[in-house]
Amino acid sequence: MGPTFRQTIAGLFAHQTMNESVMLEGHLQATLQRAQASEGEYLVAAQDTTYYNYSTHQAMTGLGTIQGGIKGVMQHNVLLMTQTGQPLGLLDQQYWSRQGDKPFVGKESQKWTNGLAAVNQHLGQSAKPVVVVQDREADIFAFFTAQRAASVALLVRVHQPRQLELIASGQRRKLTELVAHLPVMGHHQVEVLRQHKVVRLRLSLQACQVHVWPHKDRNPAKHKSPPLWVVIAREIGAVNEQGLDVFDSRQAAEWFLLSSLGVETESDAQRLVGFYSLRWRIERFHYVLKSGALQVEKMQFDDLQTMLNALAFYSVVGWQLLRMTYWVRAQPDASAVSYFTESEVGLLARLSKGPVTTISQAALALGRLVGFAPCRKQPLPGLRVLSQAVERFYFIKLGYGLNPN
DSSP: OOOHHHHHHHHHHOOOOOHHHHHHHHHHHHHHHHHOOOOOOOOEEEEEEEEEEOTTTTTOOOOOOOOGOOEEEEEEEEEEEEEEEEEEEEEEEEEEEEESSSSSSOOOOOHHHHHHHHHHHTTTTTTOEEEEEOGGGGGGHHHHOOOTTTTTEEEEESSSOOEETTTTOOOOEEEGGGGGOOOOOOEEEEEEETTTEEEEEEEEEEEEEEEEOOOSSOOOOOOOOOOOEEEEEEEEEEEETOOOBBOOOOOOOOEEESSSSSOOSSSHHHHHHHHHHTHHHHHHHHIIIIITTGGGGGGOOOHHHHHHHHHHHHHHHHHHHHHHHHHHHTTTTTTTTTOOOHHHHHHHHHHHSSOBHHHHHHHHHOOOOOOTTOOOOOOOOHHHHHHHHHHHHHHHHHHHHHOOO
């Protein structure tokens, strides 16, 4: 990557009319179009926060702190997927740091309701139900009772020993007491990441409908949550990609999932657990941005706003990498135009001077833009090569006048 290319990028990020919202505007509209055209009965929106450490960037103006007083930026993302986990794009992105030029407005825990509000705004009229998935940090009573559009459902992994009212019996139980009082309704298998390696879990399933009681200073009869469902998924077996038994009772998963989706049957519970297992996609997205490929913590800019613009741009690049990684793995012989536009496929064929009809051929064509040569050990470009190639292709498309989203 030459100096002219770097200067072009820096100029784009530092432009006075540019901010992170403008940077993502086209991508957001394209994400909604992909969602509308996607297959499947449901859409899944996973939200989570990642932290960027810029402690070595002491000269950057406007930079605040993150955990433990470390210089850096927090980024909260809402990643939209199909019900099979194919990433469709970003629906929302929030940035802030403490004691800097980009403080969070209100309590930081409001990031969850802000993300939910973005889903309401963009997909509240969706013909497909949208399941908003989040991990234990979102175990907040106000989040359970937050306003949701009719098409939007919640799915939260909870852990606090709250008081729950079992609707069927009227009994009160703490969350952790449910395991001993509910029958096993079935089993399910899901794939998760452990230490960046795929592991397939076998889970037992239990479920019941509950009201969540509010904090002690509020009247439960007046302020308890609307009817919700708890699904308990407990790991009883695990194998790795090679089929070897890797079950360890000391680290066995035990998920308490709270959702507004009904769970009347074993298949309902399996579907809910499957949706929760897709939450790992957003962790993978953050991995791509940080250590997996793009290494955005190594970027250096003079001021915070330019850095945020760069992070928004590389978020689109990271989404493209993540999407291609899963697509090529799942359907290597799928048509290239099922992933790229016809104009992009034509441009890739022109640049590579060879046919581009499948998604795997498109990945190879991208790799050639940065000098990748396939071999027996590595027949397709990896994340790092693809990161360089997608970035290069983005600006090539700009040069050819194609929509880069």
